[in-house]
Structure formats: structure tokens, C-alpha cells
Amino acid sequence: MHPTITSDHPGDCPICGMKLVEVKQDASVPEAATTGAEHRILFYRSPMDPTVTSPAPRQDEMGMDYVPVYADEVAGGGTESVPGLATVTIDPARQQLIGLRTAPVTRGDVAGSWQTIGRVQVDQTRVRKTNVKVEGYIERLFVDFVGMPVHQGQPLFSLYSPSLVAAENEYLLARRTKDALAARGAAADNGEALLAAARRKLEYWDVPTAEVERLEQTGQPAKSLTFVSPIAGVVTAKNVVEGARVNPGDTPFEITDLGVVWVMADAYESDLPRLQVGMPATFTVRAYPDRPFTGEIAFIDPLLDARTRTTKVHLHLRNPDGILKPEMFGDVVLTGTSREGLQIPADAVIRSGETDVVFVALGDGKFAPRVVQLGARSGDQVEVTGGLDEGQDVVVRANFLVDSESQLRSSLAAIGGKSP
DSSP, X not given: OOTTOOOSSOOBOTXXXXXXXXXXXXXXXXXXXXXXGGGOEEEEEOSSOTTOEESSOOBOTTSOBOEEEEHHHHHTTTOOSBTTBOOEXXXXXXXXXXTOEEEEOEEEEEOOEEEEEEEEEEOGGGXXXXXXXXXXXXXXXXXXXXXXXXXTTOXXXXXXXXXXHHHHHHHHHHHHHHHHHHHXXXXXXXXXXXXXXXXXXXXXXXXXXXXXXXXXXXXXXXXXXXXXXXXXXXEXXXXXXXXXXXXXXXXXXXXXXXSEEEEEEEEEGGGGGGOOTTOEEEEEETTSTTOOEEEEEEXXXXXXXXXXXXXXXXXXXXXXXXXXXXXXXXXXEEEXXXXXXXXXXXXXOXXXXXXXXXXXXXXXXXXXXXXXXXXXXXXXXXXXXXXXXXXXXXXXXXXXXXXXXXHHHHHHHHTTTOOO
């Protein structure tokens, strides 16, 4: 705790009462090298704020001793392998104090799965809009609100249209004309053509076959025409009220089938080579953590977001109970094929800007930063595709403390070891 307190024999620290830690001389380094000019104290820094220094020993406001900074620490320990980071030396006692742990780089089967975030959206291929192709008035609504479930063929609204009534009368007139011409045995073809033209007009205005058959049987035009739902689903848009006037092209209702949904997942640019249509996927939402939804990749967006450097991956999931609601967020796990590769614990990786960094144990208490390239993640392990070799040890606990010390050493090396 107080590195300025030294003794030539075992004992206790006179300040805090803790046992003094033995410091062994490195056999490969001559004693003169560590006791000479290279191991001289350049200055002292605050243990809480490394930017505060002093040319002489002192204590801060909390009574903690300033830490000495040696010339060999700045010159040797500050050698950078990663910009902004430096190799650091941590003695065994301090390693134990901060809980530092390492783990080896191992070779094994890489599951080829990795996680990302996804958002539920409607399947755009399962959206239908009801539209009118003739001017008229909404006489009655059978569906009153957005979110109401409907089945295929269920009535949505009835439309009164003078134009439709006139068209049905034209059809009846054409039919009577055809029958009259056929009875006289003259110009029967003209009667057939006239009737066919009148029927096509009704079809173009979406008059169903059942209504035409009713018209033929009764010989009476209907005052209003009932429009039905084209699919089973829920009402996701309602744009009319009873008595409203509608024009050709208006869409009174939108019906969406939520039995199948899309989940839009974000995939980074580096993940694209591993993605392919048909790859299995699992989606889990916070509301139902014990009920994973399985599906597959249905489509990979050809465009990349320039701001986030991600692309959208469309997952196709069945939703028979309607549990998944549009705009829900959840965790996506994409699963590829297994392969052999190097792996390290995911806790060893520190994200530094746009790079991934780990600290490699060099021996004798030295830890060096290394930029690594990562692959697929499986559970608490992550694949390493570059930057490490099998058998190397990396820091997996207290690595953020090591990172802070590394940044400090790099800064000290940058200022040349001069005291402010």
C-alpha cells in the first residue's frame, strides 16, 4: 500500500501495519542496472489522480502516499504495441490484491453463433388494404376499432353508391335485352356482348360473384354493397366512420396477418461473410424469457447504414398465438456451422474505439496490449481470428484496471518522464 516504505529485513508497514512484500532481484538483470541511474525516481504521482505530480514524496488529502515513478518504468514499460496503451509491470502482491486472473488461448470447435438485437415488425407480404373503386358513402361499419381481430370473409363495411346501383340496373337491362334478342332469333351475338360488357364493369368495381348471382336470381339491384376482409388478421388501420364519403382509390381499412412476423436484426459489416439466407435463428423477448421463438434468415438487406455500419437481417418467425407484438425488442442468436478455431473468454476483450484489445501475460509480471480480430461468439467464449497464438495467456479479470495502468504508462512515456 505504501511503496516508499522499504526495509532490508521482513517486518510490518509502520503506517498501515500490513506485512512488507519481498521484492526479488531479477537474475537476468545486473544489480547495477536497477540501482543505478536507470532506476532513479523521476517524480511522484497522486494515487487517485495521475495528472497530479510532485518532485518530492508527499501525501494527498486522504493521507495516501504519492507513488514513485521510475525512469526504467517510463522508458521500458512505456513501449507501445497499441497506440495509447503500453506494456505494464504488476508485481504478484498487487495482482492478488486487484484480483487479476488469466486464461489461456485454446483451440476447439467454434459453434459459429453470435448475438445481436432484433425488433419485431409486421411481415410486409401479409398486409392487405381494402379499397373502393367507385364513389359512395359508408352506410354501416361492422368493424369499429383498430386492433380488432377479423377472419377471412368477415364483413367490414357496407357502401351505398349510386354508380353501383346504376351499374346493376345496366346489367339487368343487358340481360333482358339478350333474352329478347334470343327469343326473336336475331342478333344474339350482340346481346351476349352487351351482357358481357355489363358484367365486366361490375367485376372491375370489385362486385363479388355472389352478388352478381343474387342479382340474376332476384332481378333487383342492391342498395348497398358489403365489403369483406380479404385475409384473417387484425385491423391495423381504420380511415372511415359511418356516413363518410369515399372516392375511388380510398382505403377504408388495412388488415395485417400477425401469424408470421419479421424480426429485424442488426448485423455488423464484419459479420456479413458468415450470414446466409436460411441460417437458423432464435429470438427471445423480455416478456417471455423462457419461450424462445425459432426461425430463419429470410432476407439480408443489400444496403448498409453508413452511420452505424450495420445492415438489416430479416428473420422469418411463426407467431400463431400473437405473442410477438410489432416494435417489441429482444435478443437474437444466429447459428452457423461449427469449425475449429482459437477461442478466449469474452471477458478478456476490451473494446477500444473501433478495435478490440486484450492484455497478454509476458511473464515476470509484464502484461502487453494486443489488438485482436474476433469472430463468432458462443456463450462466454469468443473466436479469435487474428492477433493471438494458441497457448498464450490473456487477462480475464481486472483487465480494466490493467487497461487504466497501461494508458497511464503510455501517457508518461509521451511526456518523456518530465515532472510538470
